[in-house]
Amino acid sequence: MRKLSKIAAAVSLAMGVAAGPALAEDPLKVGFLYVGPVSDFGYSYQHDQARQYLEKEFGDKIETTYIENVTEPADAERAIERLARSGHELIFTTSFGFMNPTLKVAKRFPDVKFEHATGYKRAKNVSTYSARFYEARYVMGQIAASESKTGVAGYVAAFPIPEVVRGMNSFMLGAQSVNPDFKIKIIWANSWYDPGREADAAKALIDQGADVIVQHTDSPAPLQIAQERGVLTFGQASDMIKFAPEAQASALVNDWKSYYKNRVEAVMNDTWESSDTWGGFKAEMVRMAPYANVSEETIKLANETVAKLEAGEFHPFTGPVMKQDGSEWLKEGETADDGTLLGMNFYVKGFTDSLPN
Amino acid sequence: MNGFEALVLTIITASTPLLLAAIGELVVERSGVLNLGVEGMMIVGAVAAFGVAHVTGSPLLGVVAALFAGVAMSVLFGVLTLNLMANQVATGLALTILGLGLSGMIGEGFIGEPGQRLAALHIPVLSDLPLVGSIVFSQDILVYASIALVIGTYHFLFRTRSGLILRAVGDNHTSAHALGYSVIKVRFLAVMFGGACAGLAGAYLSLAYTPQWVEGMTAGRGWIALALVVFASWRPNRVLIGAYLFGAVSILQFHAQAAGIGVPSQLMSAMPYLATIIVLIIISRNVTLTKTNTPACLGKAFVPDR
Numbered sequence: 001m002r003k004l005s006k007i008a009a010a011v012s013l014a015m016g017v018a019a020g021p022a023l024a025e026d027p028l029k030v031g032f033l034y035v036g037p038v039s040d041f042g043y044s045y046q047h048d049q050a051r052q053y054l055e056k057e058f059g060d061k062i063e064t065t066y067i068e069n070v071t072e073p074a075d076a077e078r079a080i081e082r083l084a085r086s087g088h089e090l091i092f093t094t095s096f097g098f099m100n101p102t103l104k105v106a107k108r109f110p111d112v113k114f115e116h117a118t119g120y121k122r123a124k125n126v127s128t129y130s131a132r133f134y135e136a137r138y139v140m141g142q143i144a145a146s147e148s149k150t151g152v153a154g155y156v157a158a159f160p161i162p163e164v165v166r167g168m169n170s171f172m173l174g175a176q177s178v179n180p181d182f183k184i185k186i187i188w189a190n191s192w193y194d195p196g197r198e199a200d201a202a203k204a205l206i207d208q209g210a211d212v213i214v215q216h217t218d219s220p221a222p223l224q225i226a227q228e229r230g231v232l233t234f235g236q237a238s239d240m241i242k243f244a245p246e247a248q249a250s251a252l253v254n255d256w257k258s259y260y261k262n263r264v265e266a267v268m269n270d271t272w273e274s275s276d277t278w279g280g281f282k283a284e285m286v287r288m289a290p291y292a293n294v295s296e297e298t299i300k301l302a303n304e305t306v307a308k309l310e311a312g313e314f315h316p317f318t319g320p321v322m323k324q325d326g327s328e329w330l331k332e333g334e335t336a337d338d339g340t341l342l343g344m345n346f347y348v349k350g351f352t353d354s355l356p357n
Numbered sequence: 358m359n360g361f362e363a364l365v366l367t368i369i370t371a372s373t374p375l376l377l378a379a380i381g382e383l384v385v386e387r388s389g390v391l392n393l394g395v396e397g398m399m400i401v402g403a404v405a406a407f408g409v410a411h412v413t414g415s416p417l418l419g420v421v422a423a424l425f426a427g428v429a430m431s432v433l434f435g436v437l438t439l440n441l442m443a444n445q446v447a448t449g450l451a452l453t454i455l456g457l458g459l460s461g462m463i464g465e466g467f468i469g470e471p472g473q474r475l476a477a478l479h480i481p482v483l484s485d486l487p488l489v490g491s492i493v494f495s496q497d498i499l500v501y502a503s504i505a506l507v508i509g510t511y512h513f514l515f516r517t518r519s520g521l522i523l524r525a526v527g528d529n530h531t532s533a534h535a536l537g538y539s540v541i542k543v544r545f546l547a548v549m550f551g552g553a554c555a556g557l558a559g560a561y562l563s564l565a566y567t568p569q570w571v572e573g574m575t576a577g578r579g580w581i582a583l584a585l586v587v588f589a590s591w592r593p594n595r596v597l598i599g600a601y602l603f604g605a606v607s608i609l610q611f612h613a614q615a616a617g618i619g620v621p622s623q624l625m626s627a628m629p630y631l632a633t634i635i636v637l638i639i640i641s642r643n644v645t646l647t648k649t650n651t652p653a654c655l656g657k658a659f660v661p662d663r
Binding site for chain 2: 205220
């Protein structure tokens with residue numbers, strides 16, 4: 001695919017030179033940089049799904065190129081520069097570690113537009129974007145608490161960073177909205193990606209009484225264990241129902257399609273501006289996979305919450321919310337500000353473990 | 358299934374791939390060859406097993422395919438290091454990188470496909486016994502193979518003439534050559550055995566441990582197997598202890614975390630490594646014995662002078 005698009009690029013370049021100004025409508029070249037393989041069936045896979053969607057949507061008006069498996073940040077600068085140099089006008093760098101390389105290259109190519117995912121540094125030609133995955137985790141919490149018989153969920157987590165802790169808190173608040181005494185057992189796998197360890201962690205959690213498995217790691221291994229042991233579970237990043245046809249309740253799906261489409265259109269219409277986007281259901285950047293293996297009432301509850309999130313009427317972190325030690329964090333009706341959420345390093349009330357630092 | 362049973366079953370699952378890969382590497386190193394490509398051979402075995410099982414619908418054929426894939430990788434290593442005298446360390450590392458890349462390429466079409474699970478054997482009467490039935494008599498074929506390989510390797514190395522020759526080649530290749538033994542041939546066979554075992558370890562990962570294919574799913578288990586061989590001072594029985602100890606501590610620390618014991622998770626994750634190293638060092642604290650066990654020609658290239 002990559003090679004094909006390269007050849008296409010070379011051909012079109014040659015044609016452009018030959019035909020000169022006669023060819024007014026050159027396709028817009030859009031480049032993508034992925035940290036993992038597109039075949040990871042998770043994070044990079046979802047970005048690539050959106051890239052393929054762009055190709056389908058815009059047809060021959062655009063041309064896309066991607067570079068996968070880019071070590072961050074060692075190889076990133078070279079890779080980004082290569083995209084910029086070869087005439088790409090819009091470049092998506094899709095991982096946190098690409099932040100500084102993106103800014104460096106952006107400085108040298110002021111006419112190229114850059115979009116960096118999950119970072120916080122911007123420039124005149126660098127936008128940032130990310131998704132409010134925690135919104136989906138609130139819905140997952142509600143589903144888990146509605147369906148659980150033991151009142152205990154098992155959480156396979158990667159590392160105690162704000163992104164993960166925020167998701168846990170949101171899940172807990174969702175669960176507590178249904179069952180105030182809901183418990184979460186946590187195992188830190190200390191790895192984003194090790195199918196064996198993730199599976200072992202899921203087994204240990206189920207053996208200790210969890211009847212719902214939630215994960216914030218990247219492989220479908222915990223889903224398979226849930227399927228084998230007959231407990232409920234959720235897919236991560238993409239719909240993983242194939243791995244747990246009788247166990248997956250839904251999945252947190254990263255959906256970059258509409259954002260990418262908007263940004264490409266903005267470049268085409270010359271309305272592109274540097275911006276910071278952190279969108280959830282409302283921005284269509286997060287969605288739930290089709291519900292399965294849960295009761296009608298649960299689906300109804302989940303749909304209601306999703307509808308409110310889509311309408312922007314509801315924030316998962318709405319007071320009163322207490323911190324784990326019982327001190328007040330959010331007053332009645334108050335919602336959390338993005339700054340606190342982005343740096344979240346504490347549990348809300350209800351967790352029994354202490355947060356590793 | 359009660360809690361204890363579940364715990365033991367999980368430990369067996371976590372230990373078996375390490376044991377399979379380590380026992381193969383032990384024989385390789387006993388013959389005087391250091392093959393650092395275990396991880397690479399293992400992952401190629403994993404993708405071959407998954408692919409063949411997926412296409413044919415038979416996990417057993419997958420196991421056979423993994424065996425051959427592991428051997429194929431090891432033959433490449435053998436030709437480069439034994440015939441062409443390439444540096445063993447560098448070639449082994451290259452083999453790992455090659456294996457990771459190659460498996461990713463081969464496995465591209467299998468991403469997101471749930472796999473075939475290697476079925477557990479069911480022995481009438483015995484499998485239905487309480488406790489021992491599920492733990493001892495209801496495992497899959499690779500678990501039994503791993504135990505059989507340990508016993509077989511022990512017997513071969515220390516109770517047979519061929520085993521003695523293999524150890525002689527590893528301890529002093531010049532003398533072995535002078536006595537008329539073909540050093541290269543013995544080493545080549547050992548390397549192939551190592552490849553076969555690593556392939557089986559890979560098959561266990563993609564067919565039994567987590568029946569799926571994802572890139573890099575070995576996640577460093579080949580390196581742990583390599584370390585186990587050294588810390589077990591090249592003794593098959595200690596490799597068995599080491600692999601199961603590592604598996605057991607890995608699983609127990611997960612249980613401790615889930616039970617909410619207030620130990621930092623980072624320390625918990627380091628526990629399997631610490632515990633295994635400490636125990637194996639204590640077992641092999643007799644320095645003289647350890648020295649006799651260490652293959653003296655480990656990693657040295659052999660050029661037949663006549």
